[in-house]
Amino acid sequence: MNSRIYSRTETPIGEIYIVIEEQLLSAVYIGEEDFLVGEEEFQLKFDPSNPLLKKCKLQLDEYFKGERKEFNLPVDPQGTIFQRSVWKELSLIPFGETRSYQDIALKIGKEKAVRAIGQANKANRLPIIIPCHRVIGKNKSLTGYAGTRTDIKEKLLFLEGARFKS
Structure with a gap:
């Protein structure tokens, strides 16, 4: 059985759940509801002391403080060839x-x-790390993020100083 572990961290956009499998980042969930829908918690081990989970939490903290502009984490984006090309x-x-x-x-x-492309964005299990929030409408308007959560997209883009129509 694969070694799947997780941790969580509080951020300006709410609690984020981080999942790794075989020492690769496999999922990031914004909020407990998404985490519970996307994972079977009983199949995961909670281990906030894991070095990779700690590194991910640190990099997310730096990102939300405006100190980090890109992530340096081993990722495992699972998807189709098309989805991976989009990501x-x-x-x-x-x-x-x-x-x-x-x-x-x-x-x-x-x-x-x-x-x-929109569906591939929606299927992205590594939001923020693979920045699907940076994709907006051609007219610069915010369009769906994780379905309908454009408020999160707006907060992330505002944090980055990106130009868009709210």
Whole structure:
């Protein structure tokens, strides 16, 4: 059985749950509700002393203090080839900048896949680390984040000093 452990940390956007598997970051959940929907807690071991979990918590803390602009963590983004290509492109969006869903579609050579880009964003199990919050509407408006949680997207983009329409 795979070694899956987790910890949690309090942030300006609420409690964040961090899950690692085989010493790779496998999921970040914003809020207990998302964590309980996304994981079977009895299959996880709570271990806040794990070095990788501590490193992730430290980097998230630095990010929320405005001291960190990119993350340096071993990640394991599980998804389709298409989803991984989207997430790779999201990882290239600099701190404080945004791209539209159309921009991402063009970058990965799938200009008609705008809705699929949105679905790949929604399937991202490593929000903040893989910055899906930096993808906004072509008109600079905030569109769905983790479904309908644009308030979180707004807080993250505000923290980064990104330009958008609220």
